Amino acid sequence: MLDFIMRFFNRDSGSKNLAKERLRLVLVHDRVGISPHILENMRADLIQVISNYMDIDEQALEVSLDSSGSSVALVANIPVKGIKRVTA
Numbered sequence: 288m289l290d291f292i293m294r295f296f297n298r299d300s301g302s303k304n305l306a307k308e309r310l311r312l313v314l315v316h317d318r319v320g321i322s323p324h325i326l327e328n329m330r331a332d333l334i335q336v337i338s339n340y341m342d343i344d345e346q347a348l349e350v351s352l353d354s355s356g357s358s359v360a361l362v363a364n365i366p367v368k369g370i371k372r373v374t375a
Contacts, residue, residue: 319359339371342368
């Protein structure tokens with residue numbers, strides 16, 4: 288999560304768009320009531336569960352909240368390196 292935040296705040300886009308996106312992120316977190324610490328814990332849990340079935344790029348994994356109207360969605364971008372073969 289910290290990597291995502293650092294990349295998010297270091298974008299080379301217009302300052303107006305950057306400020307707008309930062310504000311959107313803060314408002315979504317406030318509306319849902321999820322702290323960055325909880326979001327980081329969710330990221331760690333996702334890594335643990337998904338790693339049981341797939342080889343993933345943990346460093347590139349991004350987890351965020353997205354607001355659309357009155358609903359909020361958890362969005363995860365999880366780069367998959369390969370599928371693990373599970374034997375029963």
